[in-house]
Amino acid sequence: MHAEAKEPSRQLPQGLTPPGKPRVVAKSRSRLRDTVSLQLDRPFFFILPAIALLATFILYPFVSTILLSVTDSDHAWVGAENYVRIIESERTARATLNTIYFVAASIILQLILGTAAGILLNERFKGQAIVRALTLIPWIVPGIVGAMTWAWMFHTDYGVINSLFLSLGIIDEPVRWLTNPTVVLPALVVVNVWKMFPFVAIMVLAGLQAISPSLYEAARVDGATFWEEVRYITLPQLRTILASISLLLIIAGVNSITIIYAMTRGGPADRSLITSIQIFVEAFQYFNFNQASALSLMFFAVATAFIAAHIWIERRHAREG
Amino acid sequence: MKLGVRTGWVYLPVSLLLAVAFLPFLWMILSSFKSLAELYHIPITWLPNVFTLVNYEKVLFDSNVPRYFVNSTIVSLGSTVLGLIFATPAAYAFSRFQFRGRSVWQILILMSHLLPTAALIVPLYIFLGYLNLLNSLLGLVLVYLVLTLPLSIWMLTGYFKSIPLEIEEAALIDGASRWGVLLRIMLPLSLPGVVVIFLYSFVATWNEFIFALSFASDDTVKTLPIGLAEFSTEYDTDWGAIMAASVIMSLPIAAIFLGLQRVFVGGLMAGATKG
Numbered sequence: 001m002h003a004e005a006k007e008p009s010r011q012l013p014q015g016l017t018p019p020g021k022p023r024v025v026a027k028s029r030s031r032l033r034d035t036v037s038l039q040l041d042r043p044f045f046f047i048l049p050a051i052a053l054l055a056t057f058i059l060y061p062f063v064s065t066i067l068l069s070v071t072d073s074d075h076a077w078v079g080a081e082n083y084v085r086i087i088e089s090e091r092t093a094r095a096t097l098n099t100i101y102f103v104a105a106s107i108i109l110q111l112i113l114g115t116a117a118g119i120l121l122n123e124r125f126k127g128q129a130i131v132r133a134l135t136l137i138p139w140i141v142p143g144i145v146g147a148m149t150w151a152w153m154f155h156t157d158y159g160v161i162n163s164l165f166l167s168l169g170i171i172d173e174p175v176r177w178l179t180n181p182t183v184v185l186p187a188l189v190v191v192n193v194w195k196m197f198p199f200v201a202i203m204v205l206a207g208l209q210a211i212s213p214s215l216y217e218a219a220r221v222d223g224a225t226f227w228e229e230v231r232y233i234t235l236p237q238l239r240t241i242l243a244s245i246s247l248l249l250i251i252a253g254v255n256s257i258t259i260i261y262a263m264t265r266g267g268p269a270d271r272s273l274i275t276s277i278q279i280f281v282e283a284f285q286y287f288n289f290n291q292a293s294a295l296s297l298m299f300f301a302v303a304t305a306f307i308a309a310h311i312w313i314e315r316r317h318a319r320e321g
Numbered sequence: 322m323k324l325g326v327r328t329g330w331v332y333l334p335v336s337l338l339l340a341v342a343f344l345p346f347l348w349m350i351l352s353s354f355k356s357l358a359e360l361y362h363i364p365i366t367w368l369p370n371v372f373t374l375v376n377y378e379k380v381l382f383d384s385n386v387p388r389y390f391v392n393s394t395i396v397s398l399g400s401t402v403l404g405l406i407f408a409t410p411a412a413y414a415f416s417r418f419q420f421r422g423r424s425v426w427q428i429l430i431l432m433s434h435l436l437p438t439a440a441l442i443v444p445l446y447i448f449l450g451y452l453n454l455l456n457s458l459l460g461l462v463l464v465y466l467v468l469t470l471p472l473s474i475w476m477l478t479g480y481f482k483s484i485p486l487e488i489e490e491a492a493l494i495d496g497a498s499r500w501g502v503l504l505r506i507m508l509p510l511s512l513p514g515v516v517v518i519f520l521y522s523f524v525a526t527w528n529e530f531i532f533a534l535s536f537a538s539d540d541t542v543k544t545l546p547i548g549l550a551e552f553s554t555e556y557d558t559d560w561g562a563i564m565a566a567s568v569i570m571s572l573p574i575a576a577i578f579l580g581l582q583r584v585f586v587g588g589l590m591a592g593a594t595k596g
């Protein structure tokens with residue numbers, strides 16, 4: 001039993017137990033009921049249903065995935081062969097590079113835009129509450145809806161973006177945003193940045209509100225300009241929260257299946273295929289479950305490393321703060 | 322916390338920000354009221370020349386979208402309610418008991434909350450296959466618990482912690498059991514929190530795409546996001562219908578968000594990573 005109580009759970013947390021008689025009464029009553037109810041009040045029984053369910057839907061499937069990753073389609077043991085084959089596959093190399101490009105480019109832009117928007121939303125102006133709410137729209141609305149809307153705006157012949165750029169003379173002929181191999185990934189980065197920067201903005205806003213106003217007061221007394229305040233107070237104070245956000249953005253970025261799959265299905269010619277979509281493609285288009293399992297597990301390992309780093313930063317931050 | 326309004330400069334970047342965030346959706350809404358002939362016409366028109374509901378009629382009366390809307394509602398409600406039921410006792414234990422391994426369990430739950438869904442599609446596909454639950458609404462409800470349960474535990478623990486111990490203490494002294502306290506005191510007191518978690522879980526499952534795509538390929542169990550993606554095929558894409566369906570799909574989410582905007586923002590911060 002993992003969650004065995006250190007002390008009888010009925011006992012109230014230390015320091016909060018009322019002194020004197022009531023405590024004695026509660027204790028003797030509780031002993032009686034503990035025996036009667038087979039100790040159903042122990043913490044273990046409270047967390048058991050949830051833990052059992054999560055174990056069933058995460059742990060157990062994972063064990064079968066590990067088994068699949070070291071066997072072939074006839075359930076015969078093949079050792080590391082699936083891993084070697086999927087690692088050596090050209091599609092994996094392409095997808096890995098795409099993922100790194102997509103996530104890195106997205107994060108840089110999301111952090112810049114999001115931080116700027118957060119600082120802006122922290123300024124006082126009329127209609128601030130409404131503007132804050134409207135800024136969140138890209139993030140609130142279903143990913144598939146955002147993806148379809150941008151796909152329509154990116155449309156080569158009838159899309160508003162080509163139409164606008166042509167009339168402004170920025171481009172001479174329509175750009176095939178979603179089918180031109182060199183343009184497709186940057187175009188998808190734009191959509192992803194648009195979708196996630198409001199999240200950064202709100203997190204930054206929360207971080208800004210924790211900065212002591214006295215820092216800014218002191219700076220004003222010394223005659224600091226707005227930009228000096230941003231450079232020497234705001235950004236240094238936001239460092240931890242930005243590190244934490246970056247890791248969340250990486251985790252979200254490697255998983256941005258909806259936008260990419262809905263807009264390009266990973267094409268043209270795998271030019272916008274990222275690893276998370278490759279897992280889906282290997283399994284459900286090529287029906288290669290054994291290699292897809294191997295890929296899943298490697299993807300899981302990398303994702304877990306980022307998750308652990310995020311939790312580590314958060315806990316350290318919580319202890320310090 | 323800032324010291325006051327500096328100048329009017331702020332309105333320029335603010336309007337830029339609003340344009341970036343909002344214009345794509347304005348375009349979606351405008352497009353949904355244009356006829357196909359107008360959508361596929363150069364030069365493009367900004368406002369609809371002829372305001373038409375033909376796209377909405379097509380989506381509502383001549384497609385599977387209403388069916389998918391019902392499926393989405395069933396799946397989201399089911400997994401949200403189940404998630405809350407399983408989360409409540411766990412959150413209570415995490416907020417009120419000291420026990421061995423507590424922080425380890427909490428970290429594991431947080432990790433399962435952050436885990437990218439892509440890492441789980443193959444394992445869950447195999448598992449649902451064993452259970453014979455592929456292509457069933459029940460199967461989707463169960464896998465969506467992977468999304469809703471960790472989040473609900475995480476947020477509910479916070480709400481329970483904010484309730485003063487004294488109330489509970491009095492009940493315990495009067496002989497109430499821990500389960501009695503949880504159901505009769507803690508849950509009613511944290512009702513506002515429960516509502517927020519309920520809505521957040523609902524939105525997360527309503528928007529979910531890759532599980533639905535992998536585990537529900539039959540028309541009778543498809544959800545709205547898949548139905549929306551279906552309007553676009555390689556050779557023929559009905560953009561008018563897609564824009565109208567997008568508006569319809571966004572409506573419940575917009576209603577929830579506008580109604581609960583203030584409480585909602587904090588909750589969203591807790592669960593931003595599930596795509």
